[in-house]
Amino acid sequence: MPIYNKINAGFALGTDAPVTSGIEDVIYIFNQDDITLTYDTMNPLLVTDLTAVSSAKVYKFTGTNNSFNSTSKLNKTQVGPRYTEEIDFNIAGLSTDIKAQLMAMGYGRVRAIAINNYKSGDSAIELFGAVNGLILTDAERNASDETLEGGYKVKLANPDKIKEPYPPRAVSIPPESGSATYASTLAALEALVA
Amino acid sequence: MNYEPLTMTNNMNRKKYVLKPGKHQFVPGEHARHDNDNISDGEAEWYLMRYPHIAKLFIIQQKNTKPATRMKKLSVLRKSEIEKSEIKTHEDLSATN
Numbered sequence: 266m267p268i269y270n271k272i273n274a275g276f277a278l279g280t281d282a283p284v285t286s287g288i289e290d291v292i293y294i295f296n297q298d299d300i301t302l303t304y305d306t307m308n309p310l311l312v313t314d315l316t317a318v319s320s321a322k323v324y325k326f327t328g329t330n331n332s333f334n335s336t337s338k339l340n341k342t343q344v345g346p347r348y349t350e351e352i353d354f355n356i357a358g359l360s361t362d363i364k365a366q367l368m369a370m371g372y373g374r375v376r377a378i379a380i381n382n383y384k385s386g387d388s389a390i391e392l393f394g395a396v397n398g399l400i401l402t403d404a405e406r407n408a409s410d411e412t413l414e415g416g417y418k419v420k421l422a423n424p425d426k427i428k429e430p431y432p433p434r435a436v437s438i439p440p441e442s443g444s445a446t447y448a449s450t451l452a453a454l455e456a457l458v459a
Numbered sequence: 460m461n462y463e464p465l466t467m468t469n470n471m472n473r474k475k476y477v478l479k480p481g482k483h484q485f486v487p488g489e490h491a492r493h494d495n496d497n498i499s500d501g502e503a504e505w506y507l508m509r510y511p512h513i514a515k516l517f518i519i520q521q522k523n524t525k526p527a528t529r530m531k532k533l534s535v536l537r538k539s540e541i542e543k544s545e546i547k548t549h550e551d552l553s554a555t556n
C-alpha cells in the first residue's frame with residue numbers, strides 16, 4: 266500500500282493515447298441501498314464488482330448530442346482533501362413516470378455511473394457518489410426553452426454539507442476468468458440494467 | 460511441529476466459504492472491509508443467513524472435482540502409455556521375426 270502522503274510516480278505525456286474530453290450520452294443510476302460494491306484489495310479507487318441486493322436493478326438514462334457531463338472537484342479542508350461530484354444530464358420527455366423518478370431522486374440517494382469518451386486508462390467507466398450518494402439538486406423544465414425543447418435539465422450532486430472522501434472511483438469488473446477490460450465492465454453493468 | 464504454508468490453494472481447501480478477490484461490502488453503504496483473509500466459515504454462515512444476496516460474492520467450492528479430473532487424466536495417461544508400450548513390444552517382436 267503506498268504511503269498516503271507521498272507521491273511515487275510521475276506522468277509522461279505521450280502521443281499514443283491523447284486524453285479526450287466528454288462522456289457518452291448515457292448515465293447509469295441506481296439507488297444507493299440497492300447495490301453493494303467490491304473494491305480492489307490494494308486500490309480503494311478501483312471498484313471491481315457490483316452486486317445487486319435481491320433483485321435490485323440499475324437504471325439507464327440515455328440522451329444525445331454530447332449533452333451529458335460529469336464534474337469532480339477537489340475541496341481543501343482542515344482534515345485533508347475532499348471531493349465534490351456533479352452529474353449533469355437531461356431527460357428529453359415529459360410524463361408522470363419521469364416526474365416520479367425525479368421526485369424519488371430528490372428524496373433518496375442514488376449513485377451514478379458515467380462512461381468517459383477517453384477509454385485508454387482504467388477509468389473509462391466511473392462511479393459517482395460511492396460513499397455518500399448523490400441527490401437531485403436541479404430539475405428544471407422551461408417549457409419554451411429552445412436548447413432542451415421543453416425537456417428536463419437535471420443535476421445530481423452531493424447532499425448538503427457532504428463531500429466524497431475519494432475522487433470518482435473507476436469501475437473495472439473482470440469477466441469470470443481473465444482480467445478486467447472496458448468490454449467486460451460494460452457487460453457486467455448491462456447485466457444489471459432493468 | 461510442521462506448519463503448512465498458507466497458500467491460496469491450501470486456504471481454499473481448508474475453508475468452506477471462500478470470498479472472491481477484493482474488499483467487499485455486505486450491505487450497501489458499509490465500509491468495504493470483508494475479504495477472504497478476515498472472514499471465518501462461521502462468520503460467513505452468519506452473514507449468508509442474514510444477507511442472502513452476498514452468496515454471489517463467494518466462490519462456489521467443488522472440492523472433489525479437481526482431484527477426480529486429475530486422477531482421470533492420470534489413468535488415461537497411464538492407459539495410453541501401456542498401450543504404447545504394448546505396441547512397442549509388438550513392433551519389437553515383429554522386428555525380431
